[in-house]
Amino acid sequence: MEGLKKTPLFELHNKLGAKIVEFGGWAMPVQYSSILEEHRAVRERVGIFDVSHMxxxxxxxxxxxxxxxxxxxxxxxxxxxxxxxxxxxxxxxxxxxxxxxxxxxxxxxxxxxxxxxxxxxxxxxxxxxxxxxxxxxxxxxSMYGEVAVQGPMAEVTLQKLTDFELGSIPYYEFRHNVMLLGIEVLISRTGYTGEDGFEVYMAPDKAGKLWEEIMEAGKEYGILPCGLGTRDTLRFEARMPLYGHELDENTTPLEAGLSFAVSFDKDFIGKDALLREKEDGLKKKLVGFEMVDKGIPRKDYEVYKDGAKIGYVTTGTHSPTLDKNIGLAYVKPDYAKIGEEFDIMIRGKANRAVVVKTPFYKRQA
The missing domain is CATH 3.30.70.1400 (Aminomethyltransferase beta-barrel domains)
Incomplete structure (x- = not known):
């Protein structure tokens, strides 16, 4: 891990026995126990992530x-x-x-x-x-350490550490100058998991103490430390894009299904290109699919229909929540309808898949 940037929590991850990998120039924990256990903790209870690299x-x-x-x-x-x-x-x-x-x-x-x-x-x-x-x-x-506390028990876990009424923060809002056990934080109700949860920003030198306090507060709810592996399976089930997978310099928000985040009633860099794209039609479209055959899809696997290449996989895995092999892929728009079947090439063999509705997982409000 020489030459990689390290978060304020790096030594703590080592102490917890995390498996460390390189991610975007950072040494980050990919898992502690197992991706499956950590995934279930967030879906059913509560998990904590180090996101200080953001x-x-x-x-x-x-x-x-x-x-x-x-x-x-x-x-x-x-x-x-x-x-x-x-x-x-x-x-x-x-x-x-x-x-x-x-x-x-x-x-x-x-x-x-x-x-x-x-x-x-x-x-x-x-x-x-x-x-x-x-x-x-x-x-x-460099002024921030950051942890994400995610899952159905995220609010009750954090509420133990503050007099501030966390239930008063609506989704996609934040409050600053909130005190968590004497540590001043900015806390937002957002997340990248498809669950309720909070992102907590603090001075880097306070990150370790806060992590340990949150772990203690969440003990009765079965809190687990979670790594990048789980973060990826969770965000993927909720169909949240990851740059370098669903988004890149050759992909537009319209192709990625993110038109809700584009306001055409103002001028912005790239607007003319998007207007032309709307007029000419999309060259590719992001779809969710489920494997009919047994193979597990992975990033960059090619998508074929009747022997012709029609696209590529951006993310694919076995879904811990659904217990199915699923993926996201860019395909030619003609093949993007729900129920459309195509083949994913896995180790040179065609494996059948079907387009399904996304997000794959949506929490019950």
Whole structure:
């Protein structure tokens, strides 16, 4: 793990016996016990993740709102202090620079929480396009440690550590200056698992103490530390995109089924390309599929129909929740209808699959 960046919780992961892997330039835990056990803990009880590798970029100044309107696809007018919106940032050709969450901290003060592997790229892209706007852009990632507490028992677990009424935070909102056992945090009700849960941001030197306090508070509910392996199976069942899989510089939000995060009633970088795409029709479309044959699909496996290649798999695995082999794939739009059958090439052999409705998993409200 030499040369890799390490989160404030790295030594703690080693102590817990986590299997460490490289992810986006970081040394991160991929699993502690087993991906299956950790997955079930989050779906049924509560799990805690180290997400300190995520990037944080501050955009402040008189023109902050106008600037974000220009570089992001979603409408920043949906925001007010304490609210969060999901958005994408595009190249002129409509391809995706990144997808992330935007937190409005105050008037003309925004926090962008971006993908770890894209932090530097995003920061440079934002700075390059800030000319002509009165804004200050800073990469403040080193100022934060971050943990995600996810699952049906996430709220009761964290509530033990604070007098602040966590039930008062609606989904996709946050509060700052909340005290968890004397530690000041920013806490948001978001997540990447398909479950209820919270992301907790704190000073890096407080991360270890907070992790241990949350583990203690969640003990009676069967809390487990969870790694990147589980984070991936959970987000995938909930059909949440992962940059480098469902999104990249050659993929538009319309192809990825993310048009809800695109506001065409304003100007933004990449808008013209998306309008042309709407007019000309999509070249590919993201679909969910279930294997009819026994094979497990994996990223980059080719998709065929009647002997002709029609697409490729972006993510595939055995779903712990559904106990089925499922995947996401980009295919030509003609083959994207529910019930459509095609073949996934697994080790040179055609394995039948059928297009199904997504998300594969949706929690009961």
């Amino acid at each position: 990037g944080e970029i501050s955009v402040r100044g008189r023109d902050a709102f106008d600037f974000l309107q220009y570089i992001l696809t979603n409408n920043m007018g949906k925001l007010e202090p304490g609210k969060i919106v999901y958005s994408l940032m595009l190249y002129e050709n409509g391809g995706t620079v990144d997808d992330f969450l935007v937190y409005q901290i105050g008037e003309n003060d925004y926090l962008l929480v971006v993908n770890a592997s894209n932090t530097e790229k995003d920061f440079n892209w934002i700075r390059e396009h800030a000319h002509g706007f009165e804004v200050e852009v800073n990469n403040i990632s």
